Amino acid sequence: MATPATSSGSEHILDVRGVTKRFHGLVAVNDVTFHLRRGEILGLIGPNGAGKTTLVSMVNGTMQPSAGDILFEGQSVRALPAFRRAHLGIGRTFQVMKPFPGMSVLENASVGALFGAKGGEHSLRRAREQARESLEFVGLGKRITQRADALGGPDRKRLELAKALAMQPRLLLLDEVMAGLNHVEIEEVIEDIRKVRDRGISILVIEHVMKAITSLSDRVFVLHHGEKIVEGPTDEVLRDPRVVEAYLGKKRT
Amino acid sequence: MKSTAGIVVSAVVVALLAALPWYGNTVMLQFGISVLLLATLAQGWNIIGGYTGYASFGNSVFYGLGAYGVAIAMTQFNLPFWVGMLLGLALAVVFAALLGLAVLRLRGHYFAIATLGLAFIMTAIVSNLEIAGRNIGLVLPLLKSDVLFYELALGLLVLVTLTVLWLSRSRFGLGLVAIRENEEGAAVMGVNTTLYKVLAFMLSAAFTGLAGGIYAYYITFIDPVGVFDVSLNVKMIIMAVFGGPGSVLGPVVGAFVLSTISEVLATKVTSFASMFFGIVIVIAVVFMPRGIAHLVENFRRTGWRYFAGNVRTHRL
Numbered sequence: 001m002a003t004p005a006t007s008s009g010s011e012h013i014l015d016v017r018g019v020t021k022r023f024h025g026l027v028a029v030n031d032v033t034f035h036l037r038r039g040e041i042l043g044l045i046g047p048n049g050a051g052k053t054t055l056v057s058m059v060n061g062t063m064q065p066s067a068g069d070i071l072f073e074g075q076s077v078r079a080l081p082a083f084r085r086a087h088l089g090i091g092r093t094f095q096v097m098k099p100f101p102g103m104s105v106l107e108n109a110s111v112g113a114l115f116g117a118k119g120g121e122h123s124l125r126r127a128r129e130q131a132r133e134s135l136e137f138v139g140l141g142k143r144i145t146q147r148a149d150a151l152g153g154p155d156r157k158r159l160e161l162a163k164a165l166a167m168q169p170r171l172l173l174l175d176e177v178m179a180g181l182n183h184v185e186i187e188e189v190i191e192d193i194r195k196v197r198d199r200g201i202s203i204l205v206i207e208h209v210m211k212a213i214t215s216l217s218d219r220v221f222v223l224h225h226g227e228k229i230v231e232g233p234t235d236e237v238l239r240d241p242r243v244v245e246a247y248l249g250k251k252r253t
Numbered sequence: 254m255k256s257t258a259g260i261v262v263s264a265v266v267v268a269l270l271a272a273l274p275w276y277g278n279t280v281m282l283q284f285g286i287s288v289l290l291l292a293t294l295a296q297g298w299n300i301i302g303g304y305t306g307y308a309s310f311g312n313s314v315f316y317g318l319g320a321y322g323v324a325i326a327m328t329q330f331n332l333p334f335w336v337g338m339l340l341g342l343a344l345a346v347v348f349a350a351l352l353g354l355a356v357l358r359l360r361g362h363y364f365a366i367a368t369l370g371l372a373f374i375m376t377a378i379v380s381n382l383e384i385a386g387r388n389i390g391l392v393l394p395l396l397k398s399d400v401l402f403y404e405l406a407l408g409l410l411v412l413v414t415l416t417v418l419w420l421s422r423s424r425f426g427l428g429l430v431a432i433r434e435n436e437e438g439a440a441v442m443g444v445n446t447t448l449y450k451v452l453a454f455m456l457s458a459a460f461t462g463l464a465g466g467i468y469a470y471y472i473t474f475i476d477p478v479g480v481f482d483v484s485l486n487v488k489m490i491i492m493a494v495f496g497g498p499g500s501v502l503g504p505v506v507g508a509f510v511l512s513t514i515s516e517v518l519a520t521k522v523t524s525f526a527s528m529f530f531g532i533v534i535v536i537a538v539v540f541m542p543r544g545i546a547h548l549v550e551n552f553r554r555t556g557w558r559y560f561a562g563n564v565r566t567h568r569l
Contacts, residue, residue, distance in 0.1 A: 060441060086443035098438035100431055111431045114424050115443030122424060167442060 012071075013038050013171055013202045014059065019068030021054050021226075028054045030226040031068070036171070041193070041203045043217030043234065047246055051226040052206045053095055056173045059204075060092040061085040072171065089117045091169030093160040095176040095206075101149035108148050108159060109135050109166040116167025134165040138192060153180050161192070171202050178209045190215055214238070222246065270407055274400040282399045284516060286471060289406035290464050292508035294485070295492035296413045297460035302490065303498030304420060305453045306433025307360075311352060311368035313486035314375045315345040315458040319465030320480040321379065324391040327470070329384055338466045345462025346455050353451035360436070372483045379477040390476025393469060402471040409467065410505070413460040418501050429453050430499070495537055497546025506545050539564060 014036040021029040029051040036042050046052050057063040059070055061082035070078050077085050091112075100108050109131035114120045121127040135144055138158040143151065151159060161177055174193070178186050190212055197203055207213050213220060214234055221231035224246040230237050237243060273285055294316065301309045322341020326332040332340075356367045380388040420426035428449050431439035440446045469475050496507020514533055518526040540560040541548045552559050 062437065062441060082440045083443050083445050086441060092441060094438075094441075098435050098441070100434035100438065102434050103430065107427065107430075111427060111439065111444070112442045114427060115439075117443075120424075120443055124422070124424060124427075127424075163442065 011037060013073055014204070015071035015074075016055075016059065017069045017071070019055070019058055019065045019070065021051070021058060021063065022066045028226050029058070029065075029223075032223070032226075032228050033068075034221055034228065034231065036202050036204060038202055039197065039200055040218050041197055041205060041216050043213040043220035044204060044206045044223065045208070045213060045220060045243075046223035050223040052223055053175055054226075055223065056092060056175055056204065056206060060090050060173055062092075083115070086116055086167060086169075087119050089168075089170035090173070091116065091164040091167040091171070092173035093164050093175055093177050095179065097156050097160045099148040099151075099156060099159055099163075101147070103148055104144065105135060105140060105146050105148055105151065105159060106131055106144040109162045112163045112166030113168070117169055120167075130168070131162075131166045134162045135159075137165065137195075138162045139188065154182075154185055157181060157189075161189070165196065169201060171204070172196065173204045173206075175206045176208065178207060178212055186212060210238070267407070267411060271404065274403060279399065282403055284512075286399065286403050286406050288509060288512045289403070289410050290468055291488065291492060291512055292505045293406065293410045293413050293464045294461055294489045295496065295504035295508045296410065296417060297457050297464070298486075298489040299417060299493050299498060299500075299504045300420065300429075300460075301453050301457040303493055303500070303504065304417075304426060304433065305429045305450060307357065307450065307454075308365045308490065309368050309454070309457070310365055310483065310486050311349075311356075311371050312457065312461050312489055313372050313481055313483055314352075314368075315349060315461040316465035316468075316485065317375060317379070317477070317481040318344040318348055319462030320469035320475050321385055321391075321465075322462070323466040323469040324386075324393055324475050325384055327393050328386075328391050334470055337470075338463060341462050341466040341469075342459055345458040345465070349455045349458030350451055353454040354447075357447070357450040357454060369483065372481050372486065376477045376481045379481065385477070388477060390474060390479070393473045393475075395473050396470065399471075402467060405467050406464070409460065409463055414501065414505060416456070416460070421501050425449070425452075433499070491534060495534070495544060497544030497548075500544070500546035503544050503546035510545070 012035045016032060016034050019029060019032050020027065032055060044052055044055070054063060058065045061077070061080060061084070065078065069076055072085070072088055072090060077088065100111065106128060110127050113127035113130040114122070114124070121130055132141070132144060135141055138161050140155060140158050140162055143155065148159060157177055157180065161174070164172060178189055181189065186209055193203060193205070193216055205213065205216060217234045219232060220234045220237045222229050222237060222243050229242050229246060230240045274282060277285070294312065298309065298312050301307050319341035322344045323334065323337035326337030326340045327334060352371065356364060359367055379385045385391065420429070428439065428444045431442070431444055432446050432449060436446055465480060469480070492507040492511050493504040494507070495511055496505065497503025515526070515530050518529045522529060540563055542563055548559065555562060
């Protein structure tokens, strides 16, 4: 398991190598290779059903790849269960949010603080402090005593982000945290994500909101039918005819 | 609960209960032993069922193992009672660990059914074990000391309740609640869900097994059908759910209230007692499906509308 850190290992926080996911006959993700540099924001885009969420699930351990390898900070994490990857510093949000409905907002984030990176903060008091900080960061500071299932849609999205941040991750995987938000809210979240990156956290962003992708990402890669079709600087990728085709179909001339 | 007031009230209640042998009669004492043991069982179930969210029907098996631990140690090896308690404890906890690794991967109804099947299997197995007296059962040495059994049962109930109190305000307990509320979400945030579930199951088994051990010595005769009784498991669940699963005092209050109602009915209307008891349960489920603890928390705010609200939200 302990692959010694190569020269690229120190520069790349995440290395995904030839990862494939098959669901019986269906190939959801096919031989995808990409990497994430330290402190980078990498955008991941693609039409619905392209395999974006499946790819993220294999990185954080919610799903096991059928083939390929995943290296976090130079070490293979392929065989590790999700909770161990959380301890190593991989945090994620879910597109279909997974709050703890019967718990208060503060308790929700506290779970992240108590069990997250390095096994979490074992003191309940300090974990609450940490949780409160991340809740205030996303703008939920006034709602910490409410039950999670009493929150509205946008606040649930914020909670999902706060829970992941409370884990104190080094790599954050954001799966459509802006879906369903209005323009003002999207601007706020974009600003939040920038601040998170400024703390030195590397981020993978899945997003359909193109404004977010263009203003945040250092690089973008595009998934289509489970395969990586293009990768590169954001503006180049978005102009690429293959990307336009994947989203809009072939031009008929 | 405001902490100082809560501590004082709890201490007074426990002291009053502990002093019962000096002001109560034999009937009260025997009723007390049965209620205290049932409350311990409901509270033990609360750990796996209420906090972790896994509706276990295997707890009556832990109870039976605890009972047989004491019975086998005392009758077959002439060992003292406390050694038997340790044996029963070990049997229950080890069994919970092995069982937990196998069946705690199942969720919801599947977990309930798998553990339910187990109670029947255990009855069959123990009925064929020479050392456990086969299906005839075992007769334990007679110790006529209701006071001792009463105080032991009270001590165990206090111990399990303090454990649940710790659970309700510890990292471990919050991990269990996270598993109950969203298991996948908990794992992604770093909770070792398999380990936590098995530990909760073992903790639940420990108290349930000890209660079985006290029962065996108190009742002096046990047989497989009697101590691996699934209906006892159903009782634990009804009491815990009636009182409020996932709360610290709910299951204890549930056990006290339901046992008292059932006892009063049995003396007043003898032949129809179980029918009336059934009606009480049905009414409780319709009007306060989330238990006494939830009712107390919310009644002050909503008043009598609390009951109407429950009927409406659950569309009965």
